[in-house]
Amino acid sequence: MTDVLVIGAGFCGLYAAIAASKRNARVTLVASGHGGLSISHGCIDVWSSSAPSRALSRLKKTHPYRLAGKDALNTALETLDLISHDADYPFIGTLSKPTILPTAFGAIHTTAYAPLSLAQTGIQKNIPISIASIAGLRDFFPTLLSKNLEMNGYTVRRTMQLPLPGPVPQRDLYATDIAQRFADSSNRERISRLWRPRLAGVDRLGLPAVLGLHHSQRVFRSVQDLLGVELFEIPTPPPSLPGLRLENMLSDTAIKMGVDIILGSPAAGRIDHSGKNKRVSGVSLQTAGGEQNLDAHSVILATGGLLHGGLVAGRNGNIVESVFNLPVEYAESHQEWLKPSPFDEQPYEKYGLLVNSRMQPIDLHGDPIFENLFAAGGIIAGADRQIEGSRQGIDIATAQRAVEAALE
């Protein structure tokens, strides 16, 4: 019997497990697989506009931020700050002043908190920068990137392609491949010796985010020192290293705190029919060795929305919640689900579970469906987090609130 059972191993689920563990609960985290952090920029988006706290207080009462409350967001941000410093993977930024980062497309992404390797050097319109790609790396295009940055009013002095030592690889490289080359300090020195002569006149250099997966903070500092250039990393299309580093940071922390993590086993909800109150008793896991029951005092559902499998859209225009078959809020007419351009605000992004301010999924009358079941993150209805630029903020605010309510 565990105190808190978290379902889902994405940013939201991992955070919930740590937050519960910090409150001295026994925590088990189960998931059918890794979460979505390999497609994440690894930053903490809270709100896209420059004045988040004003915007947040104007949201509808049913918006996940309003339901979770400002305190939950602030507590979560503080907690995350502590975790990241303890793990030597610090984030910088503040809620009051947004951090501005170039994307791999040369657009400007506004976020609240970003890892140091992305944000420390920073970009400013009056300071020229240079952009380099690395030979063999796919999905990073310095010319395209700098032309778009210039369209945004920035000055790019040089673009270049930097080679890797050794034989030319016989296949395209991903960010994860190149990160391995930076793991070893003698390798870093070899690479830097090759690069240094090519960086004449460069003092601020943007690189694809490839500088190490583990101990990346140390790797970043050492490469920056070896090159004698101020560096900033730009997240690549998947696999995105800053996302993976964030995943590692959270799962390492969770494990250190004693969280029991079980990946690779899809969970099916179990309902407790014994008492007179409606409760869940836990889940049954499909493991390689057969079905296994896990019992918990409280369950936090952090399985994500339609992209991550917490919600599943069927062909008949229905959407089901995948673990407890909870009622889902969505438009009955399939035609209303999507707008004709992906750049439009999308109704389907707002579909999900209706919850109360304790993050309990509720029925149409507003009553909790199970008194010990809580939801967090993308499975909650009410926000197009892409347009809002609120994904990670909602993840941790709702997770924080769910943990507090579960342990009340």
Next chain:
Amino acid sequence: MPSLSTELLVVGAGATGLGIAWDACLRGLKVVVVDQSGIAQGTSGRYHGLLHSGGRYAVSDPDTARECAAENAILRRIAPHAIEDTGGLYVSLDTDPPDYVPEWFGACQAIGIDVDRLSHEDVRRREPSLTTDISQAFLLNDGALDSFDLLRSLAGSIRQIGGQIWLHHQLRGFVIENNRIVAAQVFSEIEQDTILIGADIVVNSTGPWADQIAALADIHIPITHSRGTLVAIANRLTHTVIHRCRPPKDGDAIVPNWSAMVIGTTDIPVASAEELSIDPAEIDFLLHQGEELIPGVSNRRALRAWSGIRPLYNPGQRNSDTTRDVSRSHVLINHAVTDGISGFLSVFGGKLTTFRLMAEYAVDFVAKEFDIADECSTKSVPIDPQRKNYFILPSRAERLNQTGEERNDSVICECEIVTRSQIEAALQSGNHSSLDDLRRETRLGMGPCQAGFCAVRASAMAYASDEAQNALSDLVSFIERRWRGTLPLAWGPSMRQMAFTRRLYLELLDIQQLLGDDS
């Protein structure tokens, strides 16, 4: 205004237009083809990919059936690279009207279409995913015909013998002197300029736009339009074309098309060539029909839905809810006879399978005007494939696996195995002006991820030395087009794929920041 002159001006670079241009070039005529967008952009590129055996029309339209049977044999000779020899299975289900089969069988024999009766065991062995509710089954020689591959190679062959094809050139008006069309004003989207093309004869082969083009010469063509919708499934569940052996109805053909499988089609009367948006009921209907033949098909991953517009000649202008009875065989109008304007023909309708024959009829007529005695030779002159077997996915995979210079070639589109060097070659050919053109040329972005991963890579290559704004607007419109093709299929894996693409573009790349207020 810049000007030039030609003997034959063909408007429209679909199957009909390119077929006519090819035939005319082979007979020694000087030919220019113009198209408002690209090759196979209209109905020709929006069909199910079926090479008819003729069986489908044996009862309802024996003339068309006979033409299909003959052209099937010819196309297998002159364009084998674009054809997959799947065979066609005509199945009658227990619930289908039993009287139809003997009638159909007799009609096929009368026309001379070879029909092999298959036992239940043979059907099961050949196509195990088919329903067991089959009462009778017959094998004919239908096939899969890739119209992109066919028309791309046809365009290359036309250019090789001196024909000119100008894409992104839109016909804007005619110069008419003494009731004869003597020239056409053509607007070049590339040069942003109007060109005057003098021509002895103009052929209007613009399919569903034929009425709009004729209207530029103040001529009315009574066309009605019918939308046919198709759904591609990301897996092949049969290796044979499957027809329902019953009086032709909607949704009764399934065509395995190289790596995918297409279910079609519907028949919805619409007002114009532009009414392409799909009614969700059409998708439900098609999947339901597919389910009757292949149980479980509707739970497979749907790849994309699209629709094409059939131009139907309808001089009687009947008000009818169904357009299926209206003439589908091809139409050749000599406007000298019908409208008193000479030097102007309209050719439209017909099927992709019989495009060569339509062209032959049309060019026979043109040759008479020019006093050319040369006979049509398109029956026997092979179409140069240009790039052999390029459009077949396994052959692209095989090539990638070869040692040698291509070994270091990187893959830009993983789903369709399109490599960097293939895209570079396409870019150098100068036939493209957008990522969508590049897609038709190389199959970029046509697989399950629908360009989610490859669009930015291709954009970075195509616009390496162009302005950022041009690259951005083309990329956005490409992504939006791919998105629209999966809109009616947004459930299960397609839904997740769409959500993934949106996440990638809006969050990780944050492209909408560059769109600013336009988004």
